Amino acid sequence: MTLMDKKYLQLLSKEFPNIDSAASEIVNLSAIRSLPKGTEYFFSDMHGEYEAFLHMLKSASGMIKIKIDLTLGKTVSSAEREALAALIYYPDKEQKRLKKAGLLTDEWRSLTIYRLIIVLEAVSAKYTRSRVRNSIPQDMVYILDELLNVTDDIVKDYYYDVIITTILDTGIADHFIKELCKVIQSLAIDSLHIIGDIFDRGPRxxxxxxxxxxxxxxxxxxxxxxxxxxxxxxxxxxxxxxxxxxxxxxxxxxxxxxxxxxxxxxxxxxxxxxxxxxxxxxxxxxxxxxxxxxxxxxxxxxxxxxxxxxxxxxxxxxxxxxxxxxxxxxxxxxxxxxxxxxxxxxxxxxxxxxxxxxxxxxxxxxxxxxxxxxxxxxxxxxxxxxxxxxxxxxxxxxxxxxxxxxxxxxxxxxxxxxxxxxxxxxxxxxxxxxxxxxxxxxxxxxxxxxxxxxxxxxxxxxxxxxxxxxxxGPRSPLYGKDKMAFFERYFIDDHDLHTENYNAYYQFSENADVCMKILEMFGLDPEKGHIINGHVPVKIKNGESPVKAGGKLFVIDGGISKAYQNATGIAGYTLICDSHSLNLAEHKPFIAGESEHTPTLHLVERFDHRANICDTDRGEELLAKINDLRELLKAYRSGIIKQKKDIDRRTL
Structure with a gap:
């Protein structure tokens, strides 16, 4: 063991002061690596269109509706499932609407809480209990933790009835429903990748x-x-x-x-x-x-x-x-x-x-x-x-x-x-x-x-x-055109001068071999990897496809910005990568006040096995930490580093 190795392990021992704490963390991290990977969402070119983008976030680009259909499709009507989706996306607005219509009854509250718990179970299934607890408001952690982790089916219905009845009796049902909806929204998206152009054109x-x-x-x-x-x-x-x-x-x-x-x-x-x-x-x-x-x-x-x-x-x-x-x-x-x-x-x-x-x-x-x-x-x-x-x-x-x-x-x-x-x-x-x-x-x-x-x-x-x-600039990786002709567009009535020619990348990148060379340049596996871009609106109405180079390249600027929707024919894409597959959500134009905005989902690649956290970059990071902890265990057992009593981390 080098001096630097020993110094590093001594620092690590401050967090894990003995064999028991280090071994426990190894077990914990190994368990996390075995879980399915979280769902990644890729958005591009929002250009200030906050209403459309916020709807995509609240609905997880239609994936929450899919979860509702999968879990409740056999027992709940299509109209009721649609209403439940609208409630999850906009709980305040929907509760006000129901109250005004005289439909916000205890019977509705009880049934809605039960259904929301079922949806939450489905959305949270791939996460650790601690990850789920961290997404829940502090005043609701105990209640939801209990509701989500009853395993005995015979006890479950009775347990649900008792807790939901108590929630109604104490008058916190409306608040509880609203927070449940927010937790579902939060857990539906594990990680979010924004491929540029948040600003300009749209209002906010x-x-x-x-x-x-x-x-x-x-x-x-x-x-x-x-x-x-x-x-x-x-x-x-x-x-x-x-x-x-x-x-x-x-x-x-x-x-x-x-x-x-x-x-x-x-x-x-x-x-x-x-x-x-x-x-x-x-x-x-x-x-x-x-x-x-x-x-x-x-x-x-x-x-x-x-x-x-x-x-x-x-x-x-x-x-x-x-x-x-x-x-x-x-x-x-x-x-x-x-x-x-x-x-x-x-x-x-x-x-x-x-x-x-x-x-x-x-x-x-x-x-x-x-x-x-x-x-x-x-x-x-x-x-x-x-x-x-x-x-x-x-x-x-x-x-x-x-x-x-x-x-x-x-x-x-x-x-x-x-x-x-x-x-x-x-x-x-x-x-x-x-x-x-x-x-x-x-x-x-x-x-x-x-x-x-x-x-x-x-x-x-x-x-x-x-x-x-x-x-x-003409060689800017962010702009990628030979000129920005804004002077010509403002001052000269000659459309030939308004043309901005794209960099050769946009032609060559439709070739799978070129994409694979670029992936190699960045240290990625060219056989398994993908390039994901925005910037260039995909004109689907002209027959263009966001999937290029035999599936090596995804261009996901589909026109969230209203300024581009006449050209693209749609209102944006979301690329969604879960543990099973890659999917493209093709969005409809957002119209405020309408609850039905479920996008069309296209499967673009199915994985040959379910991807777990161990298959991701995070999994590699966890494995590195596990290996460090194993070295710490060896140092404890050989006496190179002395064990200490457990520290109450809440006092740190």
Whole structure:
């Protein structure tokens, strides 16, 4: 035994001070490894559509309804099962509705509690008792633990009757039902993987973030829209402008002002003064959702939209000039505007602009912000930096997120591994060195964290600059297109110029051999592993499939965002991996007030044996701990480490 080994075992002995405690933990961990693996859920590209996403969470993408049908299908009518599902998803709302209709009787309460217990038994069957207890509110732990663990069928019915009758007599039945529903929701999803793009377009990404922070096991693979917000909070002013511009474009004031308390008054005043006689026609917002808390006149929104867009274009051009290593000179368009003629030179041609009024652009120095624009950006930057809720959410994105994740043999990332037209890895120059493939994603993860966690200095500023490149750069793994043509879409009436060409990855990744090479690059088994992406909406109505490369690749952006549903023909996917199989849930458009949103479930892969925890990454971690404890047992038995009395851990 080396000195380091002995020091490690001495530290481990503080938690397990003797043979009995170490042996007991080995038995406990071995038992956990033998349980079926929990159900993993993979979501992508929610884009602020909080109502649809929360419904997916509450319903476990239809899996709770399936459990209800499996456990109660032979004894309970279809209508009653549907009503029970609606109750589990929305207990407060359903109880209020039943009370108003005079249906909230003790008979209904008694029968409902009994049925909920049966569903809870089915949902919790694969978990340890301690895991289930940790999901139950403290005041209900004893009652539910007793109800869930009666094994004698003869005693069971009598025991249930006594406890349920007592619950009714004490007047806590409605509260008990509500908490039962929440426990079922909690246990239906064991772990949650978000494959990027929580933010933008939809109305309230902040509500989605609040819900994710309540989950016991969640990870996030950043999307380019997430990195835009992360960069804004890291101080990148071009991304601050970008976040506000996209919110203006979709008239999403609620997330900015009500969700994050960002003060847009300075922008409103500035835009109203500078563009007071400008109709700002091309900047009228695309309203997909009405603002509830902060309705703003659309004419003023258009002026604010134009004001922040011009500022963003200037700031982006400054970034491109500051970083010639990005090779984006062709995207530095603002210097090519002729403000007097209202034209722009692009690709050797001259185009008329759809908007020709640029009162804040100095012909001699078109990229310079006016004093008023500089002052406005300082106010907006301070507002971003001092929003406690926004900083809390971004900190969660950083601590629970990354550029990619490998989990249980699967490789998760939002966009692409940049490839050239021959299928070879493309590199990006960062801090003077070239990075590609896995090394590129690892380096970008490091840079993103520096942008946020460093307090000041050139390294922080350069890292924050690179977050803008991740938002829209041609070799960005998060963006994966040759350009972001937002200037052309705003200002030039030529649809050929609006085209954004996808990176070659999206063609080559439909080849199973390419996917297998990528899996190998990340240290995964190419025969068993899968790549799971988002970012590119799958147009199922055009015959596209989310399952590609012979089942090696899943692209699960199916259009949760209303902005994409006309193109996709559906309202999003959930990839569900339980102990038996991989399934794709194909969602219907969410309509508030309707309880029937059960998705269509497609089996995409059935495992050759039931997967237990021992088959997962967690199982490997538990096995490593078991092996360490076995070494500790040897050290105790040989006298190398002395045993101590058990410690009451509750006092620690």
């Amino acid at each position: 990404a902040d509500i989605i973030m609040d819900e994710l922070m309540k989950m016991h096991d969640v990870d996030i693979q950043w999307g380019n829209h997430d990195i835009s917000w992360m960069g804004a909070v890291s101080g990148n002013r071009a991304l601050i402008a970008n976040v506000i511009r996209i919110s203006m474009r979709y008239n999403n004031f609620d997330i900015l002002e009500d969700g994050y308390g960002l003060n847009l008054r300075a922008l409103a005043v500035f835009a109203g003064e500078v563009y007071k006689d400008d109709p700002c026609t091309i900047f009228m917002p695309h309203t997909l959702d009405d603002n509830i808390y902060d309705p703003v006149d659309t004419q003023l929104v258009a002026k604010m939209h134009k004001a922040i867009t011009i500022i963003q274009l200037k700031l982006e051009s400054q970034l491109i000039k500051r970083h010639p290593e990005w090779g984006m000179d062709d995207r530095e368009l603002f210097s090519n505007i002729d403000t007097e003629k209202g034209t722009v030179k692009l690709g050797g041609k001259t185009y008329d602009l759809l908007d020709k009024n640029f009162p804040t652009v100095d012909k001699a120095d078109p990229l310079a912000l006016t004093d008023e624009e500089n002052e406005l950006m300082t106010v907006l930057a301070n507002s971003f930096m001092h929003s406690d809720k926004l900083c809390e959410h971004m900190r969660f994105l950083y601590t629970n997120g990354s550029m990619y994740k490998t989990i249980n043999g699967n490789l998760l990332f939002h966009g692409c591994i940049p490839l050239d037209e021959k299928g070879e890895l493309l590199s990006v120059k960062i801090e003077g060195e070239e990075y590609s493939g896995k090394a590129l994603l690892d380096k970008l993860d490091e840079v993103a964290n520096k942008a946020y966690f460093l307090h000041s200095g050139d390294e922080k500023e350069n890292s924050a600059d690179l977050l803008w490149y991740l938002w829209c």
